[in-house]
Amino acid sequence: LQTETVSAQAGWQNLTPGQINRTEIQYVNSTTAFSVASGIYKTTDNGSSWILLNAPDENNYDKLYFVNGSTGYVTVLSEANRGKILKTTNGGINWNYMPTGTNYSFGAINFINANTGYIGGNRFDQLFNGVIMKTTDGGISWNEQGPVYNYFVTCFSFPDALTGYASAGSKMFKTTDGGINWSVIPLSDLFVFDEVYFTSADTGFITGYFPNGNGNQLWKTVNGGLNWTETPGVEYIPLRRITFLNSMTGFVLATNGILFKTTNSGENWNIINLNTSLTSTSISFANMSY
Numbered sequence: 537l538q539t540e541t542v543s544a545q546a547g548w549q550n551l552t553p554g555q556i557n558r559t560e561i562q563y564v565n566s567t568t569a570f571s572v573a574s575g576i577y578k579t580t581d582n583g584s585s586w587i588l589l590n591a592p593d594e595n596n597y598d599k600l601y602f603v604n605g606s607t608g609y610v611t612v613l614s615e616a617n618r619g620k621i622l623k624t625t626n627g628g629i630n631w632n633y634m635p636t637g638t639n640y641s642f643g644a645i646n647f648i649n650a651n652t653g654y655i656g657g658n659r660f661d662q663l664f665n666g667v668i669m670k671t672t673d674g675g676i677s678w679n680e681q682g683p684v685y686n687y688f689v690t691c692f693s694f695p696d697a698l699t700g701y702a703s704a705g706s707k708m709f710k711t712t713d714g715g716i717n718w719s720v721i722p723l724s725d726l727f728v729f730d731e732v733y734f735t736s737a738d739t740g741f742i743t744g745y746f747p748n749g750n751g752n753q754l755w756k757t758v759n760g761g762l763n764w765t766e767t768p769g770v771e772y773i774p775l776r777r778i779t780f781l782n783s784m785t786g787f788v789l790a791t792n793g794i795l796f797k798t799t800n801s802g803e804n805w806n807i808i809n810l811n812t813s814l815t816s817t818s819i820s821f822a823n824m825s826y
Contacts, residue, residue, distance in 0.1 A: 656689025
């Protein structure tokens with residue numbers, strides 16, 4: 537897998553020195569971003585240059601989430617540190633392991649603020665037994681939430697402090713009490729979820745696919761997941777990520793260098809060609825004006 541970092545300052549420009557396998561990227565302000573590749577990288581000049589940060593577990597990073605320019609978290613994949621995540625409080629200068637007290641494998645992470653956050657994955661010693669854990673003290677202690685049955689949790693979306701959604705294989709789960717309870721959102725068990733993004737407690741989008749279908753699809757709800765409608769014009773291409781700048785303007789990234797953009801909350805989508813032959817895996821914006 538090869539990926540590249542691009543900028544929308546003047547169209548889309550390749551900002552990746554060499555060919556670095558970046559799987560995640562997140563802007564924290566107009567000039568500063570962090571990315572996960574074979575290491576954890578940081579830019580402070582809007583992607584013109586990237587610094588490799590001194591973090592442990594090189595080549596074993598999965599997801600990252602920064603709540604601001606100082607405090608961020610990264611999930612790790614190494615067997616030796618399973619059940620732990622990395623945390624920095626000084627913009628990536630130093631990193632510390634935050635044990636969860638388990639040996640679970642985590643593939644999803646989302647923080648509401650610097651102290652309250654969620655990680656999801658599966659209980660490694662019980663294959664396909666999904667788990668969601670929550671911290672309210674910045675990762676010092678973690679408590680299991682749920683249950684989420686036998687599904688590996690891969691993505692979170694929290695439009696507010698109490699309402700959250702989690703995608704997990706052929707199931708999607710919802711909480712309205714800050715993770716104390718999670719209920720199954722009704723949708724076909726034949727649909728496999730990839731990405732979820734809610735712009736409000738009621739309005740949200742999911743990507744996924746029917747295993748016997750023709751490819752990925754984008755679906756939308758306006759009533760908190762009770763009903764879903766397929767979004768025309770964004771289908772049959774491997775869809776990777778969803779992000780919205782506000783309630784109306786959003787993007788869906790496909791792995792083949794195609795970006796879909798809406799300015800009316802998903803009613804219509806325009807195609808943007810990133811003109812790259814490399815695989816696209818993540819998207820983040822430095823400002824809200826694109």
